[in-house]
Amino acid sequence: MRAEAGLPPAAPLAGALFPDDLVDVIAAWDAVGPAVLDCLAFLPKTAAELRRFDEAEQAAGRPRVAFSLDEVTFAPPLVRPGKVLGIGLNYKDHAAETGRPLPKAPMFFNKFATSLVGHEGNIVHPGPAVTSQLDFEAELAVVIGRPAKNVSEAEALDCVFGYTIMNDVSARDLQYMDGQFVKGKALDTFGPMGPWIVPARDEHGRPALDPQNLSVTLRLDGQVMQNGHTGQMIFSVAELIAYLSRLMTLLPGDVIMTGTPAGVGVARDPQVFLEPGDVVEIEIEGIGVLRNRVVGS
Structure with a gap:
């Protein structure tokens, strides 16, 4: 099961992928209220609850409960997260390409709910009056x-939903203008997210993914620009959660972006920026x- 948010022709829905159709869990599972607009409202806390969502598949025969993916417009799988925390300089190869030393502790910044856009949504270039250095990560x-507060690294992954x-997306000239990263990173549509959330654990309660053993690839107009691996992270996902939870309470639906590998446009020669x-x-x-x-404003 993969959790996502979609916009069919009639109204927003919170959906689960089983495995190729988007099942409207609001319609398929009566316990989910009609006002729910995002996946946050039905985040499962245990494997048993995850199996309950699987039962929604049995309801897919009801009219307009199931939609093929080409029938929906993707929204961000979380449309109003409480926090979107970005981690800067968290890959060894990215630190090397920027010529900066490895950080001794995670550095972080914010994006906001208004930054988010879903799969197949548009990244709006605000124009040269705002930025001429629009980059990708x-x-x-x-x-x-x-909730996670003062959790240990050993406990940290148990706090992950998916x-x-x-x-x-980063406006490098704004980001580096005065050291306020948020100025260059929190603009509208600068946080594409999706296409869905893969739950951290399967229906048997076992880890579905190893967050430190995943390939990460970015293509710009079909050309590979970034080709990295999460094993190159300076601070692991568990370390990031433990560190952040010492500074603030992490709540269900909060999002942590874990950093980017080498290959960003600003570090290339010649530099490559989005148009x-x-x-x-x-x-x-x-x-x-x-x-x-990417579209014009």
Whole structure:
């Protein structure tokens, strides 16, 4: 099962993929209220609850409970997360390409709910008056599933609901203007997310993915620009969760972007920046492909 949010012709829905059809869990599972607009409202806390969602597949024979993926417009799988925390400089090869030393502790910044856009949604280039250095960053994103405060590294992955893909779109000139990363990273549509969330554990309660053993690839107009591996992270997912939970309470639905591997446009020679008409695809092993087009404002 993969959790996602979609927009069929009639109204928003929170959906689960079984395995090729999007099942409207609001319609298929009466316990989910009609006001639910995102996957946050039915985050399972245990494997037993996850199996209950699987029962929704049995309801797919009811009219318009199941939709093929080409019938829906993808929204971000979380449309109003409480926090979207980005981790800067968290891959060894990315640190090397920027010429910066490895950080001694995670550095982080924020994106906001208004930054998010779903699979096949548009990245809006705000124009040269705002930025002339629009860049891409392929990232594994972690969705928190239960409150986490002062958790140990050993406990950290138990706090994860699932994993998705994000593009940490960045206006480099704004980012480096005065050291305020959020200025260059939190603009509208600068946080493509999706296409869905893969739960961290399968129906038997076993880890579905190893977050430190996934390939990460970004293609710009079909050309591979980033080809990395999460094993290159400086701080693992467990280390990031433990560290952040010492500073703040992580809540269900919070998102942690875990950093990007080498190959970003600003570090290339010559530099490569996004322009209207470009298509960016990010593929992460075990999750899928997130695709977005750049458009003018």
